[in-house]
Amino acid sequence: MYVAVKGGEKAIENSLKLLAEERRGDSNVPVLTLEQIKSQMAIAVDRVMTEGSIYDRDLAALAIKQAQGDIIEAVFLLRAYRTTLPRFGVSKPVDTAKMAIRRRISATYKDLPGGQVLGPTYDYTHRLLDFDLADHHVNRPEAAPTAPRAVADGMPRVTDILNSEGLIEEEATEPETRQVADLTREPLDFPADRDVRLQNLARGDEGFLLALGYSSQRGYGNTHPFAGEIRMGKVSVEIEPEELGFAIDIGDIQLTECQMINQFQGTAETPPQFTRGYGLAFGQCERKAMAMALVDRSLRSRELGEETTSPAQDEEFVLYHTDNVEASGFLQHLKLPHYVDFQSELELVRRLRGEYEARRQQTAE
Amino acid sequence: MSIVDRRGESRIEDRQYWMSILSKADPRQLQKIWENTDAKPDFIHLRQPETGLIMVRARAGGTGQRFNFGEMTVTRCTVVLKDGTQGFGYVAGTDRRHAELAAVFDAMMLSSEDREPLEEWLLAPLAKAYTERRQTESAKSAATKVDFFTVVRGEGPK
Numbered sequence: 001m002y003v004a005v006k007g008g009e010k011a012i013e014n015s016l017k018l019l020a021e022e023r024r025g026d027s028n029v030p031v032l033t034l035e036q037i038k039s040q041m042a043i044a045v046d047r048v049m050t051e052g053s054i055y056d057r058d059l060a061a062l063a064i065k066q067a068q069g070d071i072i073e074a075v076f077l078l079r080a081y082r083t084t085l086p087r088f089g090v091s092k093p094v095d096t097a098k099m100a101i102r103r104r105i106s107a108t109y110k111d112l113p114g115g116q117v118l119g120p121t122y123d124y125t126h127r128l129l130d131f132d133l134a135d136h137h138v139n140r141p142e143a144a145p146t147a148p149r150a151v152a153d154g155m156p157r158v159t160d161i162l163n164s165e166g167l168i169e170e171e172a173t174e175p176e177t178r179q180v181a182d183l184t185r186e187p188l189d190f191p192a193d194r195d196v197r198l199q200n201l202a203r204g205d206e207g208f209l210l211a212l213g214y215s216s217q218r219g220y221g222n223t224h225p226f227a228g229e230i231r232m233g234k235v236s237v238e239i240e241p242e243e244l245g246f247a248i249d250i251g252d253i254q255l256t257e258c259q260m261i262n263q264f265q266g267t268a269e270t271p272p273q274f275t276r277g278y279g280l281a282f283g284q285c286e287r288k289a290m291a292m293a294l295v296d297r298s299l300r301s302r303e304l305g306e307e308t309t310s311p312a313q314d315e316e317f318v319l320y321h322t323d324n325v326e327a328s329g330f331l332q333h334l335k336l337p338h339y340v341d342f343q344s345e346l347e348l349v350r351r352l353r354g355e356y357e358a359r360r361q362q363t364a365e
Numbered sequence: 366m367s368i369v370d371r372r373g374e375s376r377i378e379d380r381q382y383w384m385s386i387l388s389k390a391d392p393r394q395l396q397k398i399w400e401n402t403d404a405k406p407d408f409i410h411l412r413q414p415e416t417g418l419i420m421v422r423a424r425a426g427g428t429g430q431r432f433n434f435g436e437m438t439v440t441r442c443t444v445v446l447k448d449g450t451q452g453f454g455y456v457a458g459t460d461r462r463h464a465e466l467a468a469v470f471d472a473m474m475l476s477s478e479d480r481e482p483l484e485e486w487l488l489a490p491l492a493k494a495y496t497e498r499r500q501t502e503s504a505k506s507a508a509t510k511v512d513f514f515t516v517v518r519g520e521g522p523k
Contacts, residue, residue, distance in 0.1 A: 147504050
């Protein structure tokens with residue numbers, strides 16, 4: 001059967017114009033600047049960078065503006081732009097122990113060295129709508145107070161404190177020659193090593209990881225987690241360009257890191273001890289980092305010899321469905337013309353319906 | 366004189382220090398310093414400013430197995446001065462001018478016989494501005510540090 005596939009150019013052109021007009025909104029209202037998005041919608045920017053998997057505040061702000069605030073669409077735009085850029089190289093592993101701390105809390109130790117630093121957080125807000133913010137003439141907020149002394153440098157990680165007692169598993173060491181997997185270059189393969197899983201989770205959709213982490217908390221493969229430490233702040237990124245032959249510092253990026261500490265009964269080979277789950281996100285994405293740490297720990301069930309019975313422990317199920325760009329693309333392809341497919345389905349249902357009616361008539365007689 | 370010879374003269378750590386200062390500088394401040402530079406050297410581009418990606422690596426648990434965490438944009442540029450000195454600029458983000466100025470100043474640092482004046486009018490103000498930004502941020506966070514006090518639970522005076 002022949003189906004016309006041409007046509008609609010004018011309609012598409014006009015739809016794009018309509019979209020551009022809608023995006024601009026009321027022309028009496030000043031146009032939104034990227035600076036405004038970067039500074040006043042900073043956490044949306046952070047989320048787009050994390051799931052878009054590119055740290056660049058300007059590009060993420062532009063993507064948010066272009067997508068009218070549709071975060072998943074903005075992530076898609078950033079991922080698409082990525083394909084136009086060459087890869088210059090890889091950085092040295094960032095050292096989060098040397099983070100310039102802006103926030104650092106622990107739910108396991110009250111008096112930890114360096115202290116609990118709340119930083120900018122929604123944790124203690126009343127979650128009541130603040131109508132003062134609705135008034136755009138509202139004066140600037142009171143300046144945040146400064147302490148006479150800065151936050152101490154090089155705050156020890158809570159996991160390192162536990163380590164000194166030998167009550168928490170040590171992170172696996174590895175030869176520096178080991179090839180690090182890269183999902184932007186090689187497809188997902190199973191069983192997946194932890195480097196693959198962590199990269200996948202770091203790029204993964206916050207909502208999906210949140211739901212999976214939540215399911216594990218509710219008993220679908222409970223991992224008995226404690227938020228050992230959450231820290232947010234800036235780390236410097238070092239690269240070693242070939243033409244120089246030595247490492248250089250190219251700038252600072254802001255990160256949120258979560259170390260989950262989980263109860264573990266031990267096995268015949270391993271003594272009872274705490275195990276770990278790790279979460280890391282660009283910017284200030286605390287919920288994402290926490291959810292990632294829960295799911296990372298759940299996915300370690302195989303290597304820890306635990307029974308895998310729940311969705312959050314099933315690496316194929318989890319890792320194949322974290323990517324919201326892929327998921328959104330597959331979902332939205334349903335909008336593409338399926339005229340021929342549907343015609344044949346229609347024929348089939350008509351034929352089956354005819355046979356069904358005929359059978360009914362026969363039984364009635 | 367080649368860059369290799371130059372490198373012999375300066376310790377690598379010195380260069381790492383100034384390159385880091387130049388990368389982390391506020392591009393507007395860097396531009397202003399350039400505008401106020403009396404003896405602007407002639408230079409040509411060995412590599413035009415170009416933007417690309419660096420894959421940022423991290424370690425599981427902060428100390429364990431390495432993994433590819435996510436990428437960041439980086440802009441790089443290479444210039445060469447009349448005396449043959451090559452300067453490199455690598456900066457986070459997409460600011461081409463920033464990468465270019467970082468490369469030119471890197472070359473100027475390498476080629477100058479006496480670095481002290483450059484350290485004074487170039488590096489010192491950039492380093493100061495960076496430290497101040499950091500200090501302010503840190504002092505604001507420090508003000509949110511929790512001071513626990515223990516409410517003594519006792520049996521009361523006997």
